[in-house]
Amino acid sequence: MNGTTDQAHHPDRVWSVADHLDDILAKLQLPAPVSRQLLDAQGCVLAEDLTVPLPLPPFDNSSMDGYAVRAADVAAATEGSPVTLTVIGDVAAGSGELPTVEPGQAARIMTGAPVPPGADAVVPVEWTDGGTGLGPAATMRAHSHAPQDAGGEVRVHRPAADGAHVRRAGSDARAGEPALSAGTVLGPTQLGLLAALGLDTVTVRRRPRVVVLSTGSELVQPGEPLGPGQIHDSNSFQLTAAARAAGALAYRVGAVADDAKTLRTTLEDQYARADVLVTSGGVSVGAYDVVKETLAGLGTDEGRVEFRKLAMQPGKPQGFGLIGPDRIPLLALPGNPVSSYVSFELFVRPVIRTLMGHPEVHRRPVPARVTASLGSSPRGKRQFLRGAHDPVAGTVTPVGGTGSHLIKAMAHADALIVIPEDTTEVPADAVVDVLPLGPC
């Protein structure tokens, strides 16, 4: 705040979900694209338009094991009156030197092998006697057992039209045409295409490095016994896993006690490896709400974190700012486990997706019919309930109640049910928006 009347940042302002999110996204700076080896780019977003450098396939090749022939030679072939051709050799996949097929000749050819000069069609081996003289063949004989089949004669029982069983050079992709456009998420098939095009590296947006730390003197690591008043730190695991699922490289820092100095030095230690900092806990109005105390009091050189009230439930108290010399975005989420997870979905996930250049920044809402009454919802707040979504039936069933401590119920839900600010009752069979929480 600048001391004058700044309505937008007045401490009493109640922020809408959309305004808080817009403010966060507007302050992000996209990192420069990087070059990555293909498999290191999996799941990343392409940062440049790519052009096909060479045709696919690079040369005319056979789609069948059989005989490369001149179509005119076999036009009259039938089983009763086969056409006999002289076999001039084998063309295997990877063959460099190719024989020329003259009239009356055939070259035995394997799937993927280049169609030799002179030939304009391929007759599958099943339409021939395979060189055996014994009627229709089911297969070629292995070269190691019957090397003589690379020569001699073959009887062709059926005609093959010009171009039959030939995969033309460039029939998949022509040199110079677009291969993939910037913004494409690189999955297995896209990486396969890049490899086929001969590219070994690709320019992508790098995955943001997200550092997650939880705060609270009551927190104990899983695996440790609980003392009086203690609970296990679940948020840092949940949020780190959620950051990974969103596409980030996420690092979990153990829970920090409610001590301003420790929190500050712990955060400073993370500056070098963080593109985004996420904290949980310590943001409400208690006497030990150390995140708020520490970050709200940062000097201007250290950045500024603003603590806000949002018109949402759960997730009312939120902090956001840019801190440290590199002005790293920091999102301070509320400590209640459901609140921190819902806040992650609504605010941190879009940050990660924006930084990685992802075309789908937001979860897409889908309509669903509620199978039971959702009860009352606070007026003026956007409420996010947990639900089990059945996309086939188009229904959603509430899981657990509204309490933001209900960790087990959340683990059994797969969607958030969104109740708009102006809705106060949702009866059974009403249609609501749900946000499915699937992997993409």
Ligand SMILES: Nc1nc2c(c(=O)[nH]1)N[C@H]1C(S)=C(S)[C@@H](COP(=O)(O)OP(=O)(O)OC[C@H]3O[C@@H](n4cnc5c(N)ncnc54)[C@H](O)[C@@H]3O)O[C@H]1N2
């Ligand atoms: N007088 C008021 N009290 C509270 C208000 C309010 O407006 N006035 N807001 C409530 C709301 S809403 C929320 S949400 C919480 C937010 O609290 P904090 O962010 O300060 O979080 P803590 O107090 O540290 O913890 C809250 C709750 O969550 C548990 N917790 C915290 N961290 C973890 C963790 N890593 N793993 C598992 N559980 C965690 C903690 O033990 C508390 O039970 O404030 C309300 N209070």
Ligand code: MOO
């Ligand atoms: O907003 Mo708190 O997040 O309701 O529990």
